[in-house]
């Protein structure tokens with residue numbers, strides 16, 4: 028048994044060397060959890076088996092035969108704060124480009140391990156698991172509770188996280204670390220996402236007599252042109268990414284034949300929102316535009332429906348989890364860290380409805396997420412285990 032009083036980086040490093048977490052990461056990468064279809068059950072079994080081996084029980088919340096959330100807990104001897112380690116089980120598809128090694132190989136070369144999900148974010152998940160195992164087997168937590176959660180369908184709009192909250196699979200917590208790829212930087216803020224389906228309804232006619240119909244594609248074109256001109260959606264000249272909301276038309280479809288005036292057109296628009304240009308502001312602006320324009324008889328009727336509606340994350344630098352994480356970097360590596368911001372959204376958008384004390388910190392490289400030949404640097408992976416152990420110990424100590 029490791030003497031907790033003398034717990035230091037050297038002891039943690041020796042423990043990591045002995046327990047070889049890279050082997051579990053390799054197995055995790057070899058397990059296909061590409062979304063769609065997002066079948067994560069094989070991966071769930073691997074996690075359950077590993078935690079069980081070290082005496083940690085898992086709660087599995089199935090959504091259907093292919094999808095489930097996982098919750099596992101390690102409790103300190105005394106009551107105290109609750110810290111959550113959070114990640115997602117699914118990955119994006121492998122893409123069209125051929126990979127140098129199979130995306131499910133877990134190939135190791137020059138200090139890197141390759142495969143889909145290596146950076147985003149199986150490395151973060153496996154690092155959390157080993158940090159938890161360390162803290163359980165050394166009984167290093169005297170107070171509080173450490174909870175590990177892993178969700179399905181994050182890549183398609185954080186559906187697993189939403190179900191987790193709706194069904195109260197987790198309850199209140201004091202702070203959360205999300206292991207998405209940040210290259211082990213501390214990220215406290217990211218954009219929100221608002222994906223909207225737009226339908227344009229017109230009236231069909233023969234292509235030789237367009238004036239007898241109402242062209243749904245023309246209606247869609249005007250809608251997109253007009254809302255692109257609304258100042259709310261224009262790029263801000265400020266280069267701080269969190270003040271720059273964006274809008275992109277991502278899908279469009281309409282018409283039935285070369286010589287028919289289309290009576291229907293549909294599109295999707297991907298808005299990325301910021302704390303001062305909220306999702307609700309954008310939806311209100313869209314509704315106002317529609318009610319002002321679609322009263323005329325000869326214009327198509329436009330309707331909108333949000334498909335994904337996730338708030339931005341904006342954790343303040345003076346929250347305890349941020350302070351403890353910075354202090355831990357200094358304590359174990361002698362590094363003064365500053366916090367950073369990112370573009371992509373995470374499950375943090377959903378969980379921020381419970382607590383605002385959320386940071387993103389993971390070993391993956393943000394530039395590798397969703398790319399062919401995705402890899403994670405093994406040194407960063409091991410470093411994230413050191414960090415997760417030390418942050419959890421320091422944060423829960425002050426319960």
Ligand SMILES: [Zn+2]
Pocket residue numbers: 115147148181207208
């Ligand atoms: Zn991710």
